[in-house]
Amino acid sequence: MDAGVQEKQGLEDADMRKLLLIICAAMGLLAPSLAGAGSFNAQGQFVGRTDDRLTSLLAQFPAGGPPLRAAMAALLESDPSLADDAVFAALNGTPEQKQAIGSGVADAARFFDACATCQAAGASLRHAMTFADEPTRTVFSEAIGSNTASNIAQTPPIFIPGTGGSKCVSPSAPNGC
Numbered sequence: 001m002d003a004g005v006q007e008k009q010g011l012e013d014a015d016m017r018k019l020l021l022i023i024c025a026a027m028g029l030l031a032p033s034l035a036g037a038g039s040f041n042a043q044g045q046f047v048g049r050t051d052d053r054l055t056s057l058l059a060q061f062p063a064g065g066p067p068l069r070a071a072m073a074a075l076l077e078s079d080p081s082l083a084d085d086a087v088f089a090a091l092n093g094t095p096e097q098k099q100a101i102g103s104g105v106a107d108a109a110r111f112f113d114a115c116a117t118c119q120a121a122g123a124s125l126r127h128a129m130t131f132a133d134e135p136t137r138t139v140f141s142e143a144i145g146s147n148t149a150s151n152i153a154q155t156p157p158i159f160i161p162g163t164g165g166s167k168c169v170s171p172s173a174p175n176g177c
Contacts, residue, residue: 039084040131046088052084054089062095072104077111080121083128090136102139105129109144 038048053075061068076082083105090101105125112122129140 003133037079037081037085038088040088040128046084046131050089051082051085054085058089058093058097061097061100062094064094064098064100066100068097068100069104069107072101073107073111076105076108076125080108080112083125084131087132087136089127091133095135098133098136099139102129102132102136103143106140106143113130 008095037051038046041047057068057071057075061071072086076086086101086105090098093101109125111119111124111127129137133139
């Protein structure tokens with residue numbers, strides 16, 4: 001190979017390396033953070049950025065209530081690492097959002113408690129609540145102690161044709177409604 005060809009190939013290799021470095025740097029800057037979730041440090045300060053899914057839920061349900069509670073529980077059941085984010089979001093939420101978040105975290109904790117291999121996730125939700133403000137922590141404590149969600153209506157009576165008369169079968173009144 002002559003010197004001119006080697007020099008040209010050397011420049012092409014150097015240019016390719018530069019291009020590859022530029023592409024990698026751009027991907028690193030433009031790609032979303034893999035960590036995603038923030039967390040509380042030992043001093044109780046939130047470090048990181050609140051996950052976009054949580055901020056989206058608060059924007060979607062500004063009035064809190066059962067819809068936010070259910071969405072919060074579902075999100076934490078699918079990704080319990082967001083527990084600190086949920087508690088931090090509650091710190092800046094409305095009283096209604098605080099109530100829904102506290103209840104939703106409790107619902108998710110009870111979900112994990114029912115699973116023998118998932119109890120560490122339930123423990124992480126409880127640990128996150130140590131950083132919650134008093135209203136959110138109170139709602140969590142009350143909800144975690146109850147056996148059923150307070151906003152779930154009782155099962156309506158079930159009428160079974162052929163059983164005669166106006167008798168019905170209900171879980172709360174098996175001998176008739």
